Amino acid sequence: MPEETQAKAPDSGAPQGQQSSGQGSGPGSGPGTGGPRGAGRPGGGPGGRGKFFRRKKVCKFCTEKIDAIPYRDVRLLQQFVAERGKIVPRRLTGVCTTHQRRLTRAIKQARNIALLPFATRH
Amino acid sequence: MSRLYEVMFIVRPDMAEEDVDKLIAGFSTSVTNGGGTVKSVEKMGRRKLAYLVRKFADGNYVLLTIEASGPVVLELERRLRVTEPVIKFITVRMDEEEKRLAKIKALRGTRRKMSAEPVAAEAPAAPATEATEPAQAAV
DSSP, X not given: OHHHHHHHHHHHOOHHHHHHHHHHXXXXXXXXXXXXXXXXXXXXXXXXXXXXXXXXXXXXXXXXXXXXOOTTOHHHHHTTBOTTSOBOOHHHHOOOHHHHHXXXXXXXXXXXXXXXXXXXXX | OOEEEEEEEXXXXXXXXXXXXXXXXXXXXXXXXXXXXXXXXXXXXXEEEEEEXXXXXXXXXXXXXXXXXXXXXXXXXXXXXXXXXXXEEEEEEOHHHHHHHHHHHHHHHHHXXXXXXXXXXXXXXXXXXXXXXXXXXXX
């Protein structure tokens, strides 16, 4: 996932430059939402301008035509689970709504049968 | 009305292989006695658990695919709950999912057939016309 966003960063064009301009030009909403969000996403996204249209991130399941998301497929599910075990929101992964819902259901089923942890890192 | 279910359960790691087989046989007979069928038994082997379950760090995973009615599954779940070596189980209903997948596959099959025929008719025709045109253009 981090590799994907860094590869797409050159497409949106100089994210570093956009970040600094976003923070400067957005007086009220910029530093509040753009600052921590920009810092939290290393090398990806259209910087501090929160309202801008995000680069077209495609749903992995729609492109690869994966119909079923079984709870047994841990390797597939782990791509959508963060380090601490939390489910990654679809605005970061680019998954479409139907598949995100199915994915969530599968992850929760996998958590129940101890294939995925509920929370890691004490 | 028979429905398709997937039952996955975890057996304690300190159980012998034959005991696990005995357990599975016991569950299978309870399903068949209730009028259901056991479609497949898959022993997924020993895996490390994502968190401690009854102080065990790993367990023996078993997957049973069953076609049965509701009360049979209820009885199976009751048995799983009572059996001491089984530390966790989950039952997932699969028939709606299977219906949906079959529908998608059928849709894909018909789509491909419709698009295959005109392409096949065009392909032999197109090279024939293309071959004649550049000859005329060259002249």
